[in-house]
Amino acid sequence: MFLYAHIVIECLCLIFAFLYLRKTKDWWVLFIPYMICVIITETTALYVMQHGSPDNYQVHNFYLPIYFSFSLLALYKTCAPLFHVKKWIGFLAFVILVCYLTESLQSGFKRLSIDTFSFANACFVVLCCSYYYHLLKQDSFIEIKKHAPFWVVTGILFFCFGSTVSYLFFDTLVQINIKYGLPVRQVIFIVLNFILYSCWSYAFLCRYRQKT
Amino acid sequence: MQVSAKNIIILVVLITAMFLIAAGFLLAYVAVYNKRKRRYSEEKQSMQYNFTQQLLQSRLEMQENTFSMVSEEIHDNVGQILSLASIQLSMAIIKNDCSEITLKGIKENVDNALNDLRNIAKNLNGNYLQQLSLSEFLNRAEDQITRNGYIQCNKTISGEEKELSLQKKFILFRILQECFQNVIKHANASSIKIEVKYDADGLKLIFNDNGKGFHADTLPPDSPPKGLGLQNMQSRVALINGVIIINSLPNQGTTILISIPYEQ
Numbered sequence: 001m002f003l004y005a006h007i008v009i010e011c012l013c014l015i016f017a018f019l020y021l022r023k024t025k026d027w028w029v030l031f032i033p034y035m036i037c038v039i040i041t042e043t044t045a046l047y048v049m050q051h052g053s054p055d056n057y058q059v060h061n062f063y064l065p066i067y068f069s070f071s072l073l074a075l076y077k078t079c080a081p082l083f084h085v086k087k088w089i090g091f092l093a094f095v096i097l098v099c100y101l102t103e104s105l106q107s108g109f110k111r112l113s114i115d116t117f118s119f120a121n122a123c124f125v126v127l128c129c130s131y132y133y134h135l136l137k138q139d140s141f142i143e144i145k146k147h148a149p150f151w152v153v154t155g156i157l158f159f160c161f162g163s164t165v166s167y168l169f170f171d172t173l174v175q176i177n178i179k180y181g182l183p184v185r186q187v188i189f190i191v192l193n194f195i196l197y198s199c200w201s202y203a204f205l206c207r208y209r210q211k212t
Numbered sequence: 213m214q215v216s217a218k219n220i221i222i223l224v225v226l227i228t229a230m231f232l233i234a235a236g237f238l239l240a241y242v243a244v245y246n247k248r249k250r251r252y253s254e255e256k257q258s259m260q261y262n263f264t265q266q267l268l269q270s271r272l273e274m275q276e277n278t279f280s281m282v283s284e285e286i287h288d289n290v291g292q293i294l295s296l297a298s299i300q301l302s303m304a305i306i307k308n309d310c311s312e313i314t315l316k317g318i319k320e321n322v323d324n325a326l327n328d329l330r331n332i333a334k335n336l337n338g339n340y341l342q343q344l345s346l347s348e349f350l351n352r353a354e355d356q357i358t359r360n361g362y363i364q365c366n367k368t369i370s371g372e373e374k375e376l377s378l379q380k381k382f383i384l385f386r387i388l389q390e391c392f393q394n395v396i397k398h399a400n401a402s403s404i405k406i407e408v409k410y411d412a413d414g415l416k417l418i419f420n421d422n423g424k425g426f427h428a429d430t431l432p433p434d435s436p437p438k439g440l441g442l443q444n445m446q447s448r449v450a451l452i453n454g455v456i457i458i459n460s461l462p463n464q465g466t467t468i469l470i471s472i473p474y475e476q
Contacts, residue, residue, distance in 0.1 A: 136245050136246065157235055157239075158232060169224050176220065182221065184224060
């Protein structure tokens with residue numbers, strides 16, 4: 001039953017996004033379709049798993065390009081006011097796409113593109129750290145508690161940084177889950193999702209307060 | 213295998229927790245640094261505000277000082293000369309004396325009064341003060357202080373004169389006015405020595421009088437309000453990144469050393 005926790009957390013985040021961002025006319029409004037995509041993916045993956053299929057990697061594999069694209073877009077939009085990041089984002093998008101296609105074609109889209117995922121997460125962590133660095137480097141200070149982009153980046157940092165080990169031990173954790181029925185990876189991801197979507201929900205609230 | 217699986221689970225959970233804690237530390241560092249930056253920015257703003265206030269205060273005090281001086285000048289000098297000219301004219305009318313000597317005497321007095329009025333008008337002009345150099349300011353102050361003949365003033369200027377910024381100039385002039393006022397009001401001095409040095413790194417000014425002096429640490433109780441003038445001098449010099457040292461002992465006069473850098 002705890003697998004539903006993902007969907008509950010994501011639904012709550014979608015509600016926050018809908019409540020606070022539906023009237024926004026800039027890129028922030030894209031959080032709503034993205035969260036819908038996330039929920040559809042999670043629900044489909046859960047459905048596939050509960051109806052006989054041994055794994056749901058294919059579902060997640062098709063979701064990965066959306067995840068990469070949206071994360072890159074969010075990081076670009078939050079980092080761009082602080083430093084020149086356009087070229088880096090473009091370069092990363094290209095490299096991630098090449099890695100994803102190579103890895104997916106090799107496995108025939110049947111296996112989760114773990115290496116691409118790990119590589120992309122590492123790049124996102126570097127981008128988040130660059131964001132913090134440039135945020136501190138600038139002369140003016142920001143009100144962190146009320147700064148929406150800061151919380152978007154913070155959510156991404158926690159999620160990407162926290163998931164690194166789980167992806168390094170991905171195969172082992174899958175084996176442990178199959179053999180001993182210990183869903184360690186899923187539990188870790190519930191925690192990470194909770195942190196990510198809490199930060200994002202708070203960011204939506206900050207954005208809403210900033211606008212009104 | 214069971215032990216191994218347990219170990220792996222512990223390892224994964226521990227490292228993940230460590231990573232999350234590390235991210236938390238990073239977040240805390242950003243928050244603390246940002247808070248410091250905010251405090252620094254607020255302090256900077258407060259200092260800027262303080263500086264502006266002090267500058268305004270200096271200008272107002274200088275204006276007040278000028279008005280007071282102008283009032284004294286009109287009463288003691290121009291007024292007296294014009295009164296004399298008026299009396300001379302009255303005498304000439306009564307005696308029906310239109311001789312060249314009488315008229316020249318009246319004209320001389322009226323010319324003197326006019327010259328004095330021109331000088332007063334210059335003092336009242338704010339732009340004139342802005343254009344005034346330190347040496348010109350000291351010359352004017354010297355003229356005023358030595359007019360009665362009670363106080364002698366010697367000044368030496370060495371080095372190539374460098375222009376100070378307007379703010380620094382205003383504050384320095386105000387400090388010097390305070391020095392002169394202290395000599396007149398409290399020091400009971402008969403001689404003032406002013407030494408100005410335009411060094412490579414900044415302006416050095418030594419203001420020395422042979423007055424009754426005071427304990428620099430414990431100011432005399434009759435100095436109204438207690439040491440405020442000297443405190444103001446110190447805070448104003450600090451505002452323009454300068455240094456002021458006040459050396460004084462009873463019956464040994466007072467020496468004030470002021471050092472002001474040229475750059476902002």
